[in-house]
Amino acid sequence: MDSLDRKIIAALRVNGRATYADLGRSVGLSASSVHERVGKLEAAGVITGYHAVVNPSAVGLGVTALVGIQPTDTAEDDDVAEALSQLDEVESCYAVAGDEAFVVKVRVSTVDDLERALSRLRRIAGVARTRTTVVLSTRFEGRANNASLDSPSVNSGA
Amino acid sequence: MDSLDRKIIAALRVNGRATYADLGRSVGLSASSVHERVGKLEAAGVITGYHAVVNPSAVGLGVTALVGIQPTDTAEDDDVAEALSQLDEVESCYAVAGDEAFVVKVRVSTVDDLERALSRLRRIAGVARTRTTVVLSTRFEGRANNASLDSPSVNSGA
DNA sequence: TTTGAAACTTTTATGTA
DNA sequence: TACATAAAAGTTTCAAA
Numbered sequence: 001m002d003s004l005d006r007k008i009i010a011a012l013r014v015n016g017r018a019t020y021a022d023l024g025r026s027v028g029l030s031a032s033s034v035h036e037r038v039g040k041l042e043a044a045g046v047i048t049g050y051h052a053v054v055n056p057s058a059v060g061l062g063v064t065a066l067v068g069i070q071p072t073d074t075a076e077d078d079d080v081a082e083a084l085s086q087l088d089e090v091e092s093c094y095a096v097a098g099d100e101a102f103v104v105k106v107r108v109s110t111v112d113d114l115e116r117a118l119s120r121l122r123r124i125a126g127v128a129r130t131r132t133t134v135v136l137s138t139r140f141e142g143r144a145n146n147a148s149l150d151s152p153s154v155n156s157g158a
Numbered sequence: 159m160d161s162l163d164r165k166i167i168a169a170l171r172v173n174g175r176a177t178y179a180d181l182g183r184s185v186g187l188s189a190s191s192v193h194e195r196v197g198k199l200e201a202a203g204v205i206t207g208y209h210a211v212v213n214p215s216a217v218g219l220g221v222t223a224l225v226g227i228q229p230t231d232t233a234e235d236d237d238v239a240e241a242l243s244q245l246d247e248v249e250s251c252y253a254v255a256g257d258e259a260f261v262v263k264v265r266v267s268t269v270d271d272l273e274r275a276l277s278r279l280r281r282i283a284g285v286a287r288t289r290t291t292v293v294l295s296t297r298f299e300g301r302a303n304n305a306s307l308d309s310p311s312v313n314s315g316a
Numbered sequence: 317t318t319t320g321a322a323a324c325t326t327t328t329a330t331g332t333a
Numbered sequence: 334t335a336c337a338t339a340a341a342a343g344t345t346t347c348a349a350a
Contacts, residue, residue, distance in 0.1 A: 001216075009217070012210035016174045021343055033318055035345065046216040051209060051300070052170035058204040059167070061303060066224075066252070066261055081297045093297040094224070103224055103291060107303055133261060139239045139251040142209070142300065145219060145265055177326060191335050193328070 001046070004029065005037055009047065012038070013144040016050040053142075061107040063114050064135035067121060068100035075126030077101055083124040089117040100131065159204070162187060163195055167205065170196070171302040174208040211300070219265040221272050222293035225279060226258035233284030235259055241282040247275040258289065 007027045011018055020031040020038070027034065041047045056062065071080060077095060084093050084104055092105040104121075108114050114134075121130050165185045169176055178189040178196070185192065199205045214220065229238060235253060242251050242262055250263040262279075266272050272292075279288050 006217075009210065009212055013212060014209070016208035016210045019343060020345090030319055031344075032320080032346085036317075044216070045213050047210050048213050049211045050174035051172070051211060051302075052167065052174045052205050053207045053209060054167055054171060055203055055206050058202070059164075064252070066254070085298060088303050091301050091303060092299040094222070094293045094299075095295045095297060096224070097292040097294055100291075102297070103293075133258075134255040135252045135261075136255055137253045139253060139260070140243060141250040141252075143249050145246050145249060178328095179326060188336055189326075190328075190337080194334080 001041075005041060005046075008034060008037055009041065010144065012047065012050070016052075056107055060109045063108045063110060064138065065106045065108075065114055066133040066135065067104050067106055067118065068096075068131040068133075069102040069104060069121065069127055070099060070129040070131070071101040072126055072128040075101065075128075080124060080126040083126075084121075087117070087120060089113070089120075159199075163199060163204075166192060166195055167199065168302065170205065170208075174210075214265055218267045221266045221268060222296065223264045223266075223272055224291040224293065225262050225264055225276065226254075226289040226291075227260040227262060227279065227285055228257060228287040228289070229259040230284050230286045233259065233286075238282060238284040241284075242279075245275070245278060247271070247278075 004027055008023055011023055011026055015022075018026075020034045023029075023034045023038075024031045029037075038047070056064070069080065069084070071077070080101060081093060081095065084090050084102065089106045089108050090104045091107050094103050095101065096103050106114065106117050106121075108117055114132075118130055118132060121127060162185055166181055169181055169184055173180075176184075178192045181187075181192045181196075182189045187195075196205070214222070227238065227242070229235070238259060239251060239253065242248050242260065247264045247266050248262045249265050252261050253259065254261050264272065264275050264279075266275055272290075276288055276290060279285060
């Protein structure tokens with residue numbers, strides 16, 4: 001990964017639909033070179049995908065909550081995570097340090113749906129308690145950290 | 159928004175670089191019709207952008223933490239949020255209900271960097287205390303909720 | 317690794333139903 | 334709206350450097 005790769009990545013984080021020709025113009029390479037580099041970045045697992053971002057309210061998901069999951073004494077983390085992944089409302093799932101095993105992000109339409117989702121979460125085997133933090137507004141989300149792209153990365157743990 | 163729009167959105171969430179021709183094939187519409195619909199979805203603010211997703215470790219951001227921000231009595235939320243947005247390490251910022259004003263997601267290279275980031279957070283005017291939850295592993299993140307796309311959305315709060 | 321050229325595909329504007 | 338068409342643009346492959 002050199003500085004050109006980092007520039008290409010930064011550009012694709014801003015606009016995931018940028019054409020190779022566009023990218024080439026902005027980094028000073030031919031479209032075919034960019035194509036080659038992007039292919040390698042994808043193959044190396046540096047770029048893991050491209051996704052359209054949708055306004056959650058516009059698709060009827062106006063309610064967001066962060067939920068800490070406290071496990072029972074005998075809970076198997078992997079089983080709990082698997083069960084969490086089965087629930088459509090759970091958008092993200094982080095295994096965390098502390099007395100909670102996971103923190104998940106839940107998105108639903110209404111507070112009624114939130115209530116139902118929480119009761120579903122609590123019924124998962126291995127879940128002892130949940131602690132819910134309701135999101136009042138999303139100030140920003142999923143922003144690129146460009147600090148990491150300005151300087152060569154030491155850690156290539158792809 | 160009809161069922162075709164929802165299918166197009168779902169497809170673009172899975173693959174943000176799908177061509178209009180691809181999308182047309184998968185929803186049974188011509189490329190030009192898809193182009194027209196996607197343009198409208200973008201203009202209406204339903205689709206807010208397209209982004210490449212990068213493996214954080216591969217760009218040297220292997221340490222993630224969720225940090226609750228407790229405000230001082232006199233803190234102005236908007237000022238705190240603005241200050242949070244100035245920090246590169248803060249990837250997402252949610253205003254929340256409860257005794258914390260915000261929960262933020264922080265991404266850095268090392269625990270040393272995390273320590274520095276937290277001390278930076280605590281120095282923000284209006285921040286009384288922080289509560290940090292270290293992420294041990296990301297089981298999944300930013301997954302599409304397809305439940306919202308199966309049925310017509312009532313809430314079009316774009 | 318980069319490039320330009322060639323073959324192929326997609327995009328995008330226009331006209332029509 | 335949706336579609337077909339066609340010109341412009343982009344993608345992708347490949348041989349050469």
